[in-house]
Amino acid sequence: MSNILIVAETQNGAIRECSYELVTLAQSLGGTVKSLVIGSGVGDLASQFAGKGGGETFVADDAAFANYSVDAWNKAIRAGVEASGADVVLISNTPQGWDVAPRIAAGLDVAFVSDCFNAEDQGGKLVCFRRVFNGKLDAQVTCGAGKAVLTVQPGSKEPFSGSGDGSTTALSVDLSGVRSKFVEIKQAESTGIDLTKADVVVSGGRGVGDPEKFPEVILPLANALGGAMGASRPVVDAGWLPHAHQVGSSGQVVTPKLYIACGISGAIQHLVGMKNSNYIIAINKDKDAPIFEVANLGVVGDLFEIVPALTAAVKAAKG
Ligand SMILES: Cc1cc2nc3c(=O)[nH]c(=O)nc-3n(C[C@H](O)[C@H](O)[C@H](O)COP(=O)(O)OP(=O)(O)OC[C@H]3O[C@@H](n4cnc5c(N)ncnc54)[C@H](O)[C@@H]3O)c2cc1C
CATH class of the missing domain: 3.40.50.1220 (TPP-binding domain)
Known part of the structure; x- marks a missing residue:
């Protein structure tokens, strides 16, 4: 693999653990690991991620990214793919990932493999592993030449806990034409069971x-x-x-x-x-x-x- 782009996810003012799991997977694939952090006021988080295995980390920092919007994230990730020259894009298989990842793949007209628990570079070919039939079988999906977008099941890798020489690069994103907008977050009512x-x-x-x-x-x-x-x-x-x-x-x-x-x-x-x-x-x-x-x-x-x-x-x- 030559260039891998990790799309890191933030939650409650921190990088989510599943993003560090993507670092572990990216490193096992070989190649150059780059990352993207999207949000508002996320410069410090991006520096932190860059120094913990994220490598060159692009930062899409804008008030418009304060809350998730599929159109805005789509534009930021597309800009990140272009700036990083990524061949493989790794996104966590979270609700946000399920929403945006297929759009990235469709927009780029490249391979999309969802819900992987592993991926390997086998002689220059990207082979992805996913569970099927309620976990009874493992399927191997071999991607053809060209770019690929993968969503990766949280918990399928150990989170990367080492350090690395990372850097951050501001990413400019054209947000014109963004149609989806954030309305509100509804918290589920507490049932008293924790x-x-x-x-x-x-x-x-x-x-x-x-x-x-x-x-x-x-x-x-x-x-x-x-x-x-x-x-x-x-x-x-x-x-x-x-x-x-x-x-x-x-x-x-x-x-x-x-x-x-x-x-x-x-x-x-x-x-x-x-x-x-x-x-x-x-x-x-x-x-x-x-x-x-x-x-x-x-x-x-x-x-x-x-x-x-x-x-x-x-x-x-x-x-
Ligand atoms: C995006 C996504 C998110 C998901 N999130 C979750 C999640 O958060 N949590 C989750 O649990 N799943 C989740 N799933 C679903 C998951 O993939 C499995 O389908 C689910 O965990 C299977 O539940 P199960 O083991 O109860 O049922 P099954 O897989 O149907 O297993 C039932 C088991 O019961 C056993 N059994 C039957 N009768 C008896 C008996 N009398 N005595 C003893 N054993 C018996 C059978 O041998 C079988 O192993 C998610 C799936 C997706 C795609």
């Missing part, structure tokens, strides 16, 4: 099979252990539990002392939210479920037999 503070999280997935089984089977174990009840995304998407219970890349990231995954397959988007838990127990009837790859203790079996027995054992041990 999984991030729980020492124990017992989560149920699609394998629980029925919304009524959560209060009957999963919650009693969480209560017996003095913990909170979590869930995978399909459970929340089906309306079985509110979003506050969701663990994963589009839910909560939790690091409890004990995480018990019941009937959860272990898709990368779920793993991102719980893999740094201190001790992980997985209960799944499929011995090949990917969740067992991160589990400290794996139990192959029917959760409807194991979880109630475990709850009874915990209660008995507590007296």
Whole structure:
């Protein structure tokens, strides 16, 4: 690879950790790493990113970038691609990334590979890896000659923690013709559940099979252990539990002392939210479920037999 452009993302006045994960990936691809930071008053953040692996970092700093707008970001990234001479553009697979990345690729008329967990330079060809069929298969996508835009799953690489000789360069962006505009941010109402503070999280997935089984089977174990009840995304998407219970890349990231995954397959988007838990127990009837790859203790079996027995054992041990 010759030139790689990382589009860094900011949140609450800091560069997001997923942007440092892009640095790790970019460095593994080889070539020259350059970056782009977009925002209002982001000069210091850009310098910080430049010195932590971002390399030459272009800064699109304008009051118009105070809040995300797909048109404005599109223009800034296109300007960044031109200024950096990038062959490969790396964008995190976040809501912002999903929105803007395909437009960049379509506008440049180049390859687009979404939701990668890895990419490699194989003899000068860019090969991207993505999970398909709920994480059961890995697909390899080989890009042809020319530029490529990739979105990369947060949590799929370790964030780069080293340093480097970076510099910043102001990037001028023509913002004429920007049509989309920021209106407001709506915060979801608090439900009083904060999984991030729980020492124990017992989560149920699609394998629980029925919304009524959560209060009957999963919650009693969480209560017996003095913990909170979590869930995978399909459970929340089906309306079985509110979003506050969701663990994963589009839910909560939790690091409890004990995480018990019941009937959860272990898709990368779920793993991102719980893999740094201190001790992980997985209960799944499929011995090949990917969740067992991160589990400290794996139990192959029917959760409807194991979880109630475990709850009874915990209660008995507590007296
Ligand atoms: C952009 C994006 C963001 C996403 N964000 C998230 C996120 O934040 N969190 C998240 O969880 N997912 C997220 N997903 C979805 C993710 O890809 C998976 O589809 C999801 O995690 C699968 O949920 P699951 O493991 O509950 O269901 P499945 O993959 O269907 O797995 C169910 C598991 O239950 C097991 N099972 C069935 N019956 C039993 C039984 N009786 N006893 C024991 N085991 C049983 C099965 O063997 C299976 O392994 C996201 C996807 C995308 C594309």
